[in-house]
Amino acid sequence: MPELPEVETVVRDLRPRLVGRRLVSVHWGPKPLRRSWPAVAVQRLRGSRVESIQRRGKWILVFCDQGQALRIHLGMTGQLTVVPRSEPPFDHIHWWAELDNGWQWRLRDVRRFGSVEWFAQREEALAELEQKLGPEPLALPAGYLPRIVGRSHRCLKAVLLDQRIVAGIGNIYADEALFRAGLHPARRAVSLSAQEWEQLRRAIRDVLRQAVQARGSTIRDYIGGSGLQGKYQERLMVYGRRGGPCSRCKTPIAHLRLAGRTSHFCPACQK
Structure with missing residues (x-):
């Protein structure tokens, strides 16, 4: 399972590739991950801009405009990358977002223990973590x-x-x-x-x-x-x-x- 150094590296790699970009659309693969989304989430995220990305413990927090947040856990085998849309997809891609620059943000997870959660308000995403996590x-x-x-x-x-x-x-x-x-x-x-x-x-x-x-x-x-x-x-x-x-x-x-x-x-x- 990715630990703090691995998750911190992912966050640092994602920032210059995602911050300031807009999510044109969000998609799920045929096999669901552990956490499901409300129907409104995909619609709300469409067109939203990524404002910041941070790490808390082994979690990745992606904050978008209008107060929205994505909370991501890589589980045992999760891989988050940003690649050109023209790059052929690997197998086990279970979630991806189309970006406004023609690139894709992809989550590959062979064992599917990872999760991508949507929150209407970023405070909700943070509050739950603060209740169950110790200090950094x-x-x-x-x-x-x-x-x-x-x-x-x-x-x-x-x-x-x-x-x-x-x-x-x-x-x-x-x-x-x-x-x-x-x-x-x-x-x-x-x-x-x-x-x-x-x-x-x-x-x-x-x-x-x-x-x-x-x-x-x-x-x-x-x-x-x-x-x-x-x-x-x-x-x-x-x-x-x-x-x-x-x-x-x-x-x-x-x-x-x-x-x-x-x-x-x-x-x-x-x-």
Whole structure:
């Protein structure tokens, strides 16, 4: 599933291609996505202009004139691109919009876990997210994590995957941040010292910043809004490297199941 760096890359790619453009028409493929639209939505969007695009957690928010908004989630395999109308469509295109410059904005989603929702008022699209998402990990204030989960007996991996605590982190970057902080993914939150919490906060920030600079990680399906792949997968230290040598100590990378996900870690470097 695309995580914060991948979604941020898509947003940055889409802005120069979509902002200021008008949606001439909106179309759905024969197989519906998870969320349906009211009948009035297609009519209301026709001719509307894209004013801004932003990210919140793993969600993409597209704000149009007349207060309208689109809220998009890429699910497991979603790809949002803007291409010339003359470019032959790939398979699994489930939603697209015709733009006023002759280009198309397309959502390709092989597994169809993604969604495109329409809101008559942008405040509605934002309010629901703010109710269920924690703060952005790139701007976590010092002391936030121990204040919120410092007494919790949940494991650190579960804490980082909980979008109500921190928005945007998934399996890849949880593993990478914990490795950088030297913390075992099964460690209980209540056991961390103030210094370890600060190490984790900085590790989260640094890993995500570097991943954004590298346009995210292309493990399987992910591409940015320009059609280019990410490059951070070339720099992953533990994720997907089960059995390979730790880059620091050469101990084989181990794995275990936590919070319903496979966690990768170095049993020597992470305590």
